[in-house]
Amino acid sequence: MKITILTICPELFQSFLSSHVVRRAEKMGLAEVEVRDLRTYADGSFRKVDDSPFGGGRGLVLRCTPVFRALEQIRIEDEAAGGKGRFFPESADGRKQERPGTPSGPRRVTAVLTPAGTPYRQAAAHRFARADHLVLICGHYEGIDERVLDRADEAVSIGDYVLTGGELPAMVVADSVLRLLRGTLREGSAEEESFENGLLEYPQYTQPAEEEGAKIPGILLSGNHGEIQRWRTAEALRVTLERRPDLLRDRKFTEAEWSALDAYAPKTAELLKKRTEEWKK
Ligand code: ADE
Secondary structure, three states: OEEEEEEOOHHHHHHHHOOHHHHHHHHOOOOEEEEEEHHHHOOOOOOOOEEOOOOOOOOOEEOHHHHHHHHHHHHHHHHHHOOOOOOOHHHHHOOOOOOOOOOOOOOEEEEEEEEEEEEOOHHHHHHHHOOOEEEEEEOEOOEEOHHHHHHOOEEEEOOOOOOOEOHHHHHHHHHHHHOOOOOOOOOOOOOOOOOOOOOOOOOOOOOOOEEOOEEOOHHHHOOOHHHHHHHHHHHHHHHHHHHOHHHHOOOOOOHHHHHHHHHHOHHHHHHHHHHHHHHHO
């Protein structure tokens, strides 16, 4: 796949582009990540990318013109690639385009990073990872011209807080997508992570088994892998109920999960029964 990031602060991506996750994906031929400076698509010697808002108000708004031009250039390049090429190998099977006006190019998804977007979740990371070309548009200053959002496929927020721009969020999204590409992770390691099964991850420990009186749970030294797995199931449920009860609201719990809770976290079992009764009301 290809990931293109459109930004007015390309220098912020320097260390990201040389990070392990990007380099590894590129070395394995799974992805290419490019950053384009929106200023190169702006007019005049000042290459003005922002302006004051129509109707008045504080600050500067990112103009739609440079973004539209960049998107058009990307569309032309994708179409020229014709769904083939090093980073678009799967498009050769003639999969349908989601966007109008791009009948032959790779399957492209365009997302704007903005605090006014839909909350970004692991499911969206999986969806983005299936695209041939993910285009991430970084909002900046006080906002971005709404016509950019009208033209994009989606608007994404990485959390309920406001950052200076969409650059850090774009790195967050790109990182979460790249590490899902087949082969960038060790086999099986993604499945056990937080959110992959709708739960937070169970607690992890490493050497030493005791430090300054802080001991690891004894079960981890038992060598009984079946029981360790049951303990991990109970702990994942305990931690999730404690920190993210919202994740459990619509969940159907299995017999194995209740039995693991009864054995290793009876207080959580009790609390969870109470909560599920309340959630039914
Ligand atoms: N830009 C500024 N804040 C943001 C956020 N929380 N998510 C996505 N983009 C942003």
